[in-house]
Amino acid sequence: MPEEWVVLVHGLWLDGSEFLWLERHLRRDGYRVLLFQYPTARRDLEENAAGLWEFLELRFGTGLKRVAAGSVHLVCHSLGGLVALRMLERHPEAPIGRMVALGSPFRGSYSARRMARWPGGPWLLGRSLAGALDGQREWRVPEGRRVGVVAGTLPLGLGHLVWGLESPNDGVVSVAETHLPGAVHATVPMVHVGLVSSPRVAEWVRHFLKTGEKPW
Numbered sequence: 565m566p567e568e569w570v571v572l573v574h575g576l577w578l579d580g581s582e583f584l585w586l587e588r589h590l591r592r593d594g595y596r597v598l599l600f601q602y603p604t605a606r607r608d609l610e611e612n613a614a615g616l617w618e619f620l621e622l623r624f625g626t627g628l629k630r631v632a633a634g635s636v637h638l639v640c641h642s643l644g645g646l647v648a649l650r651m652l653e654r655h656p657e658a659p660i661g662r663m664v665a666l667g668s669p670f671r672g673s674y675s676a677r678r679m680a681r682w683p684g685g686p687w688l689l690g691r692s693l694a695g696a697l698d699g700q701r702e703w704r705v706p707e708g709r710r711v712g713v714v715a716g717t718l719p720l721g722l723g724h725l726v727w728g729l730e731s732p733n734d735g736v737v738s739v740a741e742t743h744l745p746g747a748v749h750a751t752v753p754m755v756h757v758g759l760v761s762s763p764r765v766a767e768w769v770r771h772f773l774k775t776g777e778k779p780w
Contacts, residue, residue, distance in 0.1 A: 568635050568661075570595045570773070573616065575642025575667075576604045576692055578757075585761045586639070586769065593770055595637075598623060604643055605690025613650035620658065634661035637773050641666045641760050642737070645713075646696050649744075652706050662776055664712045664769050666759040667734055669741040672699015674730075675723035705746030712772040714765055715742040716754040734759065748778050 570590050574580040580599040587597050600619050602612045624636065638648045638660060645668025652658060669676075676697040679685040686693075695701060705711045719725075721735020732739045736756035743749070754762045771779040 568595050568637070570597050570637045570639055571616075571620070572597065572599045573638060573640040573644030573648050574599070574601065574604075575640075575644050576697075577688075578604070578641070582641070582757060582760050583639075586766050589766045589770065590639075595773075602647070605688070605692050608691040608694060609646060609650055609696040611691075612647045613654060616647055616651045617655055617658070634659060637661045638663040639666070639769060639773075640664065640668060642668055642756065643692060643696065644668070646670065646703070649703060649706075649711070652709060656706060656708075660709070662710045662712070662773050664714065664772055665742070665744070665747075666714050666765065666769075667716055667737050667742060667756050668713065668744075669697060669699075669737045670703040670713075670744045671741045673697040673737060673741060675721075675727060675736050678723075678727040699741075703744055705744060710776045711744065711747040712768070712778065713742050713744050713747045713749050714759060714768055715739040715749070715751050716756055716759050717751050718753050718755045718758070720755050748772070748776075750778050750780070 572583045580601055590597050600616055602615050640648045645665030680689055716734025717732040719733050719735050723729035723736045724733050730738050734756040752764050759765050
């Protein structure tokens with residue numbers, strides 16, 4: 565059987581170290597795991613999507629011809645889900661199997677838009693807002709792809725406590741903002757960053773990568 569790989573794609577202002585617990589579980593299941601690190605705020609969505617494609621080509625060979633179709637999966641957190649989905653839109657030839665997005669605001673981020681009005685907010689968000697977190701793009705699962713989305717419902721964070729983000733939410737992103745037409749959806753009682761370190765989410769991810777279906 566061909567090797568199966570999982571590429572982790574982190575979210576805004578993060579570096580992927582938050583995936584450590586989930587990575588350990590994926591390796592235990594026999595997956596080879598790689599981390600794609602990218603400048604979340606210094607580059608825009610298109611540049612980071614191109615960077616993910618270049619990362620895949622560099623690791624697996626030009627055109628990814630060295631790997632079997634469907635043997636590379638994507639597991640993404642927050643902004644990372646938008647970066648990965650945009651890469652799949654731009655490169656329908658990519659031999660990606662399944663993709664999981666944890667707390668990814670496919671319908672835009674109310675929290676980011678509110679932060680953009682604060683002093684220093686535009687500087688912190690950088691180029692991540694336009695075309696991605698601003699909600700101006702209409703996302704859907706590309707034809708022939710299988711995508712799972714997990715949203716959190718534990719409302720602890722600035723989005724809920726300070727800015728009044730609509731419920732249910734994970735403190736940063738609302739469940740409604742994670743809606744992606746054509747995807748398999750689920751919710752868990754977790755905060756935004758906690759989605760990557762939840763045993764329940766880890767079980768969901770592992771089951772979805774194997775079957776393309778949700779376990780509950």
